[in-house]
Amino acid sequence: MADVNRPGAIRKKKRAPLKGSGGKGRRSLEGKGPTPRAEDRPYHKAHKAKKLAERQQRSAGPARQQRLGGKRTSEELVTGRNAVLEALRTDIPAKHIFVMANLEQDERIREILTTVTRRNIPALEITRGEIERLTEGAVHQGVALQVPPYKYPDAGDMTASVLEKWHAGSLSKPPLFVALDGITDPRNLGAIIRSVSAFSGHAVIVPERRAAGVTASAWKTSAGAVSRVPVAKASNLNRVIDQLKDQGVFVVGLAGDGDVALPDLNLATEPLCIVVGSEGKGLSRLVAEKCDQIVSIPIDSAMESLNASMAAGIALYEVSRLRSQASS
Known part of the structure; x- marks a missing residue:
């Protein structure tokens, strides 16, 4: 039997780890938890879109809250490119116009945007999800016009x-x-x-x-x-x-x-x-x-x-x- 007390002998008083690295990499093995949603990742384009929508919502105030999660009002929406264009041509009073982000423009959209600019109607760019919630399933073609309540005389x-x-x-x-x-x-x-x-x-x-x-x-x-x-x-x-x-x-x-x-x-x-x-x-x-x-x-x-x-x-x-x- 080898003499462990002799000079130069190796003394092993600690037991070797049974497996792995002995716990040294435990923290790295635990990971960082579930992956955050795209809109919560600052570097993701969905996060930028979310922040833009929040700024636009704050600028729109109560008008935009009517259907974007807020209380419903008596105001109505004209939806669809033809319908919105016809309404603007007849000088229908309008409070806001909602336009879907990255909307492909045609002659109707260009005339709509020209008209609302001339009449100083606030235009708000919103995401596809927001305009679909706003219009509640109606055919919108990326555009919706908000009409204020009519004031009836007695x-x-x-x-x-x-x-x-x-x-x-x-x-x-x-x-x-x-x-x-x-x-x-x-x-x-x-x-x-x-x-x-x-x-x-x-x-x-x-x-x-x-x-x-x-x-x-x-x-x-x-x-x-x-x-x-x-x-x-x-x-x-x-x-x-x-x-x-x-x-x-x-x-x-x-x-x-x-x-x-x-x-x-x-x-x-x-x-x-x-x-x-x-x-x-x-x-x-x-x-x-x-x-x-x-x-x-x-x-x-x-x-x-x-x-x-x-x-x-x-x-x-x-x-x-x-x-x-x-x-x-």
Whole structure:
């Protein structure tokens, strides 16, 4: 047996590690934990995009919060290149325009950007994920226009103001209003507003509940006429009709079974309010009872009824024609 106490002998008092490096590389073997998300890595382009979006969100303030994780407001979005371009061409009021980052531009996008620059509409560049959340699944084609809520005047105050101008001799034609009873499609509302503007009407009256309002769709369909014809809200349409009658305005309702045919309307030259009912139910019972006359539009017997906006347009044209005929 070797003498371990002899001079020069190797004394091994520590046991050798059983495996590996003896724990020297334990820290390196533990690693650095899970890989951070791309948007949390400062050197990654997703992180830069996230920071840019945060800065734009802060600059947009509450307007941008309406759908980007914040509370929903009554503001609406016009989406799609054609729709946004048409809206801008008709001078629809706009609060912001959202454009997807790295969007491939065509003639429509270039005209959109030129128009918003000329009108000083703030343009915000956002990511694809943000614009998809913003538009909630609608076809956006990389662009969305934010439309602010329409400010409705009170129906009673507005009609009284028009009648005051009439009595003061400030109007060349008698007051002409259109009241809507049960119209829920904003496109019908927009088309009616357009007809009212075309035939020198003074205002459109809509009920406060269960009725279409001035939305982005109504703005588009009106071809910008909403900026020329006020749309007033009535908390109670029957009460507003009573007020109009007390102020000397004749109220006529449109219905297929009217007792007066439109060409025989002898009230056309008087201050007038035309009431248009819904396509399905027509005029409500109380509104029909309050009308001075129920007027029908002669149509082919094979046709069941006319579209509400078409009926309103025909009636307004006939009133305009009768007024022009009477003044000549």
